[in-house]
Amino acid sequence: MEAHCHICIMLDFCKMFASCLSFPQIPFMKSSLACAALLLVALCAKAATPPNFVVILCDDQTYRAIGYNNPVVKTPNMDKLAGEGIRFDRAFVASPICAASRASIYSGVFPQQHGTVGLFGGGFQKSVVQEKRFATLPAVLEKAGYHTALYGKSHLGEPTTFGFSEGREIKDPNDLETFAEVEKFLAREAKSGRPFLLWITPRNPHLPFTAPQEFKDIYKDADIKLDPNWRESPLMQSFFNQGPAGDISFRDSKNLVYPGAPAGATGGPPRNESQMKEVIKAYYGDVSFLDSQIGTLIGQLKADGLYENTIIIYLADNGYFLGNHGLGNKITMHEESVRVPMFVHSPLLPVKKAKSDALVSSLDVYPTILDLAGVPAPSHLMGKSLVPILKDPSGKVRDYVITECVGIPENRVGVGHRMVRTDHFKYILSDADEAAFFDLRSDPYEMTNLIANPELKNEIERHRKMLGEWSASVGEKRLTMDEIKAAKAQEEKADGDKKKRKEPAAGGAGE
Ligand SMILES: [Ca+2]
Secondary structure: OHHHHHHHHHHHHHHHHHHHHOOOOOHHHHHHHHHHHHHHHHHHHHHHOOOEEEEEEEOOOOOOOOHHHOOOOOOHHHHHHHHHOEEEOOEEOOOOOHHHHHHHHHHOOOHHHHOOOOOOOHHHHHHHHHOOOOOOHHHHHHHOOOEEEEEEOOOOOOHHHHOOOEEEEOOOOOOHHHHHHHHHHHHHHHHHOOOEEEEEEOOOOOOOOOOOHHHHHOOOOOOOOOOOOEOOOOOOOHHHHOOOOOOOOOOOOOOOEOOOOOOOOEOOOOOOHHHHHHHHHHHHHHHHHHHHHHHHHHHHHHHOOOHHHEEEEEEEOOOOOOOEOOOOOOOOOOHHHHEEOEEEEOOOOOOOOEEEOOOEEHHHHHHHHHHHHOOOOOOOOOOOOOHHHHHOOOOOOOOOEEEEEOOOOOOOOOOOEEEEEOOOEEEEEEOOOOEEEEEOOOOOOOOOOOOOOHHHHHHHHHHHHHHHHHHHHOOOOOOOHHHHHHHHHHHHHHHHHOOOOOOOOOOOOOO
């Protein structure tokens, strides 16, 4: 029960006071100590209650689209929670594509291990739901006595099929239905007294950006500045366009238009600056709307008497390109796509109001929650508990973090990419054997590829080795370009057979 460090300390105090009482003392002192001991016993009893967990896993929020990282974005509730708790400023997702990322968070392993490497959940259904090769976090917590629920976007089927005790996939783009279910859940659980894991998966700020007008209006006159790496169209290298070099079809999904979305807000980027700025305003409107819903949620936790014993974990399933590198959507290995806002908040935390620069992964959510709950972790987990950082925010749990997106042939995201991110370098390798190396200290927007720089030869080799270690650890099977082309041809044929299918074709949204 190392995770209950704060609780352990309180228990130690209880023992100390209990032993004091056994010594002959003057009556006044003895009575004072007895009062103190009773108070501490009461506190101990409260602290010994297993903590509740509320995880908010939002959709497509890049790390700079939150107030504490960007003053243009208005997120007072998120900022307050992050400010009171511990902020993880260098958090990366296991995959920058919705279904793959979520499947990894629930199962604790990389996409290539559970099999859902892209948008569709077939691999996860097979390895996790049917073959039960990887116990999910909710399933493990349920066995330990927790009641678990998921309300909101799933992308992997009904949540009760992959380990949640209750829940429902909800597709309301404004999350009103999701938060209504959350309110009912909290009211019920407040009465039950059992510990719970509530997993909330809002669809915001994902396209089509349909927040109520009052939230759009926040940005009506905002001075939106495009990032230094804004471009009208992607460069040709595969690590920019997620297709074979020279083929931008995967990144130029201009035919994918969400009903109700602002002009130009397709799966690909808008093609001019003023249109881009309008899309960014609409996106921030969604972020602020979600923020207000989180404010309401906090009020409910307090009103239901759950706030003090609840640990809130906030993160996004992937980031989002706002015209950066000429891109919309996510899916590639650049910071905007793979790096997300993340924080942990709770009155129970041993250290508060702190920031961590440690490299953390979305895969760490699973072991961290188990550690905090005092529940042993299964051996298959690829992430690490962040409890050491919650105790000492200057600490770290790894030297490098990995993200992968190898969606072929399972779906239509193009050539596979994977990256290794260390303290200030990033190495990207694509299935087209194109590589990139960026120094994030001097080049935070990843605009200068240093792969051919002879002075960095050893450093690049060191990163190549790290990526190789990871590749071996997940049993990666890289496809050749011929295999990718064959898979693509097969998909195009399948598309021809299913012209009326609802899902996007090549250049898909990568939800
Ligand atoms: Ca997403």
